[in-house]
Amino acid sequence: MTSSERRPAAGGLVWFDEPAPPRATEQLSRERIVAAAVELADDQVPGEITMRALAARLGVRSPMALYRYVGSKDGLVDLMTDQVYGRITVPRGEGWRPALRGLGRTGWDAVRQHPWFARLAFARPPMGPNALRLYEAALAELAPLGLDATTRMGFVKTVLGHVLGSGLALLEEETMRARVGLPEDSDLEAAVAPYMERIAAAGEHPHFVGWASDPQRLAPEPQSFEQVLEWLLDGLATLVPEAGGGASD
Known part of the structure; x- marks a missing residue:
């Protein structure tokens, strides 16, 4: 043949x-x-x-x-x-942290525009030309740190995991809202209001009720995608040898 x-x-x-x-x-x-x-x-x-x-x-x-x-x-x-994958970019020549921050932010932009991507990205190996270019660029920016190959790939997967995990949550929420007809946050709050009243009256979950009834709980959102990304980068920074830190902001 x-x-x-x-x-x-x-x-x-x-x-x-x-x-x-x-x-x-x-x-x-x-x-x-x-x-x-x-x-x-x-x-x-x-x-x-x-x-x-x-x-x-x-x-x-x-x-x-x-x-x-x-x-x-x-x-x-x-x-x-x-x-x-071709919409996700890695800034070059600015250090490992700006590179991974750019990867995360442009990845988040991509999944918000195409929420289905977060689901399909888990379904097939990332072996296409755009995916390979993305991984190559990210790994190249991490190379000066002197970390072993497994750890460098772990840095990349940590950020992409945040992108795709957040994308899956977005996809599932949008699917749920479309299925039950609750497109706006106000619609969802109105739908759960009777249950929240029962939970508050029972008095068994005062801390949760206190959070849910606080009008400032999402002003600004304390766990935005960008904030969690910075927490992840802070954690990864603890693995970076001091001599190989390079640009970090």
Whole structure:
């Protein structure tokens, strides 16, 4: 069997698919399919799409036509997630902490624009070109610290874990709000008000009730994404040898 006849195993990464996708037509190309898939996922609160819905958006009669360009549904996920990885940036030449801070902040911007990314990023290995460039840039900024490879990757995963974990929480909350029809914070507060009254009357959780009834509890939000990111960076800084600290702010 020649290299041009090989096919990846089920669930194989799209980056190593052979043969290459067919030449673009006026209606279809890998780029057009991925762009339409991202738009379709953005339009759905949980971010879940089907190949049939994607084909309809592209004006294609059969979803099978799409597989020639992306290989499989997993291949489409690979391509979609890597496109979002391309929106995340690592500042270069300013030191390890600004690099990871930039990674975290642009990652948070990306998941707020594409909440489904936080779920799909856990579903497939980050082996696309944009993901690899991201990891390479972050690891390069950590290299001067003299830390071992496992610890350096641990720094990167700590920040990305905060990005994706926060993104998953955002996705689940938005999905819940859409499902039960409580889009605004005021709607949610009104819905839980009867339960809060019962909890307060029972008197078993005075500290929680005190927090929940404090009108200043979210002014400003004490555990914003940015604040938690700084706490994480403070913790990582304790692992940095003094001689290799470099720029830290």
